[in-house]
Every structure is written in structure tokens, then in C-alpha cells.
Amino acid sequence: MPYTKINTLIALLFVSSASLADSKIAGNTSTPDSHAPIGVMGDHTHKAGEWMISYRFMHMAMADNLQGSRDISAQDIVTSIPNRFAGNMMQPPTLRVVPVEMTTDMHMLGAMYAPSDDITLMLMLNHLSKDMSHITFQGGMGTNQLGSFETKTSGLGDTKVAMLWNLKKTADYQFILNLGLSVPTGDIDESDHILTPMNMTPEVKLPYPMQLGSGTWDIEPGLTFTGHAHNWGWGGQLKATFRLNDNDNDYSLGDKLLASGWISHRVNEQLSLSARLSYLDQGRIDGIDAEVMLPVQTADPSNSGGSMLNLGIGANVLLPDGHRLAVEYETTLDQKVNGVQMAMDDMLTLGYQYAF
Numbered sequence: 001m002p003y004t005k006i007n008t009l010i011a012l013l014f015v016s017s018a019s020l021a022d023s024k025i026a027g028n029t030s031t032p033d034s035h036a037p038i039g040v041m042g043d044h045t046h047k048a049g050e051w052m053i054s055y056r057f058m059h060m061a062m063a064d065n066l067q068g069s070r071d072i073s074a075q076d077i078v079t080s081i082p083n084r085f086a087g088n089m090m091q092p093p094t095l096r097v098v099p100v101e102m103t104t105d106m107h108m109l110g111a112m113y114a115p116s117d118d119i120t121l122m123l124m125l126n127h128l129s130k131d132m133s134h135i136t137f138q139g140g141m142g143t144n145q146l147g148s149f150e151t152k153t154s155g156l157g158d159t160k161v162a163m164l165w166n167l168k169k170t171a172d173y174q175f176i177l178n179l180g181l182s183v184p185t186g187d188i189d190e191s192d193h194i195l196t197p198m199n200m201t202p203e204v205k206l207p208y209p210m211q212l213g214s215g216t217w218d219i220e221p222g223l224t225f226t227g228h229a230h231n232w233g234w235g236g237q238l239k240a241t242f243r244l245n246d247n248d249n250d251y252s253l254g255d256k257l258l259a260s261g262w263i264s265h266r267v268n269e270q271l272s273l274s275a276r277l278s279y280l281d282q283g284r285i286d287g288i289d290a291e292v293m294l295p296v297q298t299a300d301p302s303n304s305g306g307s308m309l310n311l312g313i314g315a316n317v318l319l320p321d322g323h324r325l326a327v328e329y330e331t332t333l334d335q336k337v338n339g340v341q342m343a344m345d346d347m348l349t350l351g352y353q354y355a356f
């Protein structure tokens with residue numbers, strides 16, 4: 001797309017005359033960095049009548065365990081962390097099963113449509129595959145390992161719909177108000193076989209992190225700012241998730257606050273590189289699923305929520321005719337969990353977008 005200089009000149013002319021046309025001329029689809037790093041959602045709007053479809057693949061990896069912000073070994077967990085279900089149905093006094101690794105793969109299909117220059121509508125469908133591996137320790141005490149096992153779930157996750165409202169847009173910057181809703185299409189009754197400390201392999205309802213959805217209607221308000229000058233771009237997004245009700249299993253996941261800030265540099269007309277810091281804070285699970293009662297940390301709602309700081313490095317590639325490719329790798333710099341939980345390691349997001 002060789003029209004950069006001319007395009008920029010025209011954009012400047014229109015902006016200085018402060019006409020409505022600036023949103024059409026701002027060239028929002030014409031540079032690689034006119035979209036945020038691919039891990040950010042709802043960062044841009046479209047021109048009236050424009051559509052965009054997108055596909056994202058996200059891989060997340062967790063490994064080992066933290067108590068607060070300190071590492072804790074599997075042996076320490078099974079000898080020192082109390083089992084909240086102790087005494088119920090012969091359950092042991094301490095935890096006896098420890099998750100050691102988890103991966104989550106997400107396929108996300110998105111559509112955006114702008115009925116006007118001020119409003120862009122967004123729909124996102126998610127498919128999740130989760131895999132958690134565990135060590136089971138033998139009997140009610142001690143550190144003899146009985147064996148290991150994996151639990152797996154996969155299926156449709158929660159569906160997101162959003163309205164992006166263009167509060168202000170010039171050739172240089174944009175403010176967007178994000179009004180999102182999460183629809184509970186993900187299952188919260190997934191089950192699989194486990195290995196118990198008594199060497200049995202029943203099929204049970206799996207703990208919270210292995211479920212596919214929240215089970216609740218959530219509102220997701222947010223505010224996004226993006227700006228550009230020369231070959232540089234920057235942006236920030238604040239986004240919250242509030243659960244509106246308890247789900248059918250008598251709990252709700254913790255509310256979330258996500259703050260993200262990034263800078264990007266345009267290497268040429270096709271490629272931009274980005275660096276992003278994001279901070280996520282999530283509350284504890286409220287309530288408890290009476291059917292999840294296992295001597296493992298993930299079955300106890302007090303071991304949920306916490307905060308983390310991630311660093312992301314990304315690239316956006318602009319192809320001809322409205323096609324885009326993007327990648328972002330994120331690693332966790334710092335995290336603090338409530339109780340005992342697995343640690344987030346890293347995340348990789350690959351994306352394809354097509355606007356027409």
C-alpha cells in the first residue's frame with residue numbers, strides 16, 4: 001500500500017478542519033500498528049459499513065505452584081496445606097493431589113461490524129481445550145507418590161458480545177468506550193477420571209479451573225486509548241469483568257480488572273513491533289460447588305484469584321487488501337496468588353484479521 005505520505009497529508013488537512021470526515025481518512029486500516037498487539041481485544045473501531053472477521057489461537061502454559069508469591073513444592077503442599085474437606089467422606093487432613101502442569105488452547109472466532117462511524121459491534125466465539133496433569137500421593141499422609149494422571153476438557157467457552165463506542169477519533173489518537181457482555185455458553189459441569197490417594201479412578205466433576213465457562217452473565221466495561229506519531233504508536237486499555245449473578249452451581253468466579261499499556265514501532269509499511277505490559281487482578285471465587293470435594297488445591301475456592309504482571313512482545317503484519325497477521329508472546333514477570341495455585345508461565349497468541 002504505497003499511499004502513506006499522501007494519505008498522511010490528506011489526513012492532516014482534514015483533521016485541521018475538524019470535520020467529521022477525519023474518521024474516514026485517519027487510515028485506521030492502513031498501517032500495521034493501527035491495531036493494538038493481538039492479545040488486546042476491542043482496541044479499534046471500523047468505518048461505517050465495514051466488516052472484520054478474525055481468528056485467534058492462544059496457548060497458555062502454567063507450571064509448578066505458588067503460595068502467595070513464593071514457590072511451594074508438591075511435597076510441602078501434601079504435608080502442610082490443610083484440606084478444607086477433611087473429615088467429609090474419609091477425606092485426609094491435608095491435600096494429597098497436586099497439579100503440576102496445565103495448558104489451555106483457545107480458538108477464537110470474531111466478527112466486527114460498524115453500523116456507523118461511532119459504533120462498532122463485536123462478537124466472539126471461543127473454543128477451549130484444557131489439560132491438567134497431577135501427582136497423587138499415597139494414602140492420608142507422607143510423601144510417597146502413588147502415581148500421576150491428567151484431566152482434559154474441551155468445548156465451547158463463554159461468548160462475548162460488545163459495543164465499541166467511538167468517543168473521540170482524530171488522525172492521531174482515539175478514545176473508545178467498551179461495553180461488553182459475556183454470555184455463559186461454556187459448560188461448568190465437565191468431569192473426568194482422577195486417581196485418588198486410595199488408588200481408585202472414579203469419574204468426578206472437575207474443579208473450577210478445568211471448567212469451560214463462568215456460568216454467569218458478566219458485564220465487561222472498558223476504556224481504550226490509542227495514539228500515533230511518526231513511526232510510533234501507543235495505547236492503553238482498562239477493562240473490568242463483573243459477574244451479575246451466581247451460576248447454577250452456586251458460585252461466581254472473581255471479578256477481574258485488567259490494565260494494559262503498550263508501545264509500538266513501525267519498521268516499514270507492512271510490519272510493526274510492540275512491547276506491552278499488562279496487569280491483571282482477579283478476586284476469589286464467591287460460593288462453592290457442592291459437588292466438587294477433592295483433596296486438591298483447585299477444589300477450594302479460597303485458592304483462586306490473585307494478581308499478575310505480564311510482559312508481551314509482539315508483531316503486526318499488514319498484508320494487501322485488508323488482511324493482517326499478528327503474533328504476541330507474553331511472559332509473567334511477577335505474580336501473587338490467593339492461597340496455593342499453579343503459576344502462570346507464558347502465553348502465545350497468533351491472529352489473522354480480514355476487514356472488508
Ligand SMILES: [Cu+2]
Binds near residue numbers: 044046052112
Ligand atoms: Cu476490527
